[in-house]
Amino acid sequence: MTEAATAAPSRSAASAAVRLGGVSKAFGSGSTALLALDNVSLDVATGEFVCLLGASGCGKSTLLNLVADLDRPSAGTIDVGDARVALMFQEPALFPWLNVTANIELALKMRGVPRGERRERAAELLESVHLRDFARKRPHQLSGGMRQRVALARALALTVSAKDGRGTVLLMDEPFGALDAMTRDLLHDEIERIWRERGLTVLFVTHNVREAVRLGDRVVLLSSRPGRVVEQFDVPMDRPRRIDSPEVSSLAAHITDRLREEVGRHGV
Numbered sequence: 001m002t003e004a005a006t007a008a009p010s011r012s013a014a015s016a017a018v019r020l021g022g023v024s025k026a027f028g029s030g031s032t033a034l035l036a037l038d039n040v041s042l043d044v045a046t047g048e049f050v051c052l053l054g055a056s057g058c059g060k061s062t063l064l065n066l067v068a069d070l071d072r073p074s075a076g077t078i079d080v081g082d083a084r085v086a087l088m089f090q091e092p093a094l095f096p097w098l099n100v101t102a103n104i105e106l107a108l109k110m111r112g113v114p115r116g117e118r119r120e121r122a123a124e125l126l127e128s129v130h131l132r133d134f135a136r137k138r139p140h141q142l143s144g145g146m147r148q149r150v151a152l153a154r155a156l157a158l159t160v161s162a163k164d165g166r167g168t169v170l171l172m173d174e175p176f177g178a179l180d181a182m183t184r185d186l187l188h189d190e191i192e193r194i195w196r197e198r199g200l201t202v203l204f205v206t207h208n209v210r211e212a213v214r215l216g217d218r219v220v221l222l223s224s225r226p227g228r229v230v231e232q233f234d235v236p237m238d239r240p241r242r243i244d245s246p247e248v249s250s251l252a253a254h255i256t257d258r259l260r261e262e263v264g265r266h267g268v
Ligand SMILES: Nc1ncnc2c1ncn2[C@@H]1O[C@H](COP(=O)(O)OP(=O)(O)OP(=O)(O)O)[C@@H](O)[C@H]1O
Pocket: 027, 028, 034, 036, 054, 055, 056, 057, 058, 059, 060, 061, 062, 063, 225
């Protein structure tokens, strides 16, 4: 492959697509209140790929839900400008009674794409995840990896914009956690290609440190609950990276040590 290496965008120079300022989130109130996130400040630059790591229950999904505007912070501000935001859940969550094309057309309909354009747009999206031949299948007729790809296409459908040049932010919540290593490697290549071709801004949650280093321009480590940003790691290696390369392994080992310290300090 002779692709040019993609440099990590400079955080200071690029404009922020997502800006979290002092975000806290508590569930419930009074003596039973549970603080999930505590004073999280984080900027994600336009076009940046940021991976979020942290122990189970530290507030990663909560944070994505807040950015997706599915919930409100208890304190602090969240600014996504006029970007389109799409959330890809851990489970593919497709409609089982609709075929692959119809699942994607529904997302396009929700985004106001006129009926006459939906079929063609859906076909383009399926092409981008290499699933054109499965357009008429229903979710149960697909493998787990294929279902994840449909979910990815559907999330991308939610980012279609009326005008070019409008920012798109893709939030991914452990999207590949349940897949075998080989399928995951293929989807890493795919998401990296789509991210680059479409100029997406990605906030990607994972438990897998190597996956974070394989994909991210930057890896953000959250503390155990309540989630706070404890450390950030720039990933300087050229793309595409191999998940089993010595450079990825070495940085992943370093981050894993920090994660262990963090989990050890608070338990899970
Ligand atoms: N709607 C809710 N109501 C009450 N508590 C909630 C709600 N959503 C999340 N929580 C609590 O907030 C904390 C953070 O949950 P969250 O799902 O964000 O964690 P997470 O980092 O995504 O964990 P995991 O890695 O296991 O997916 C947990 O203690 C959880 O019980």
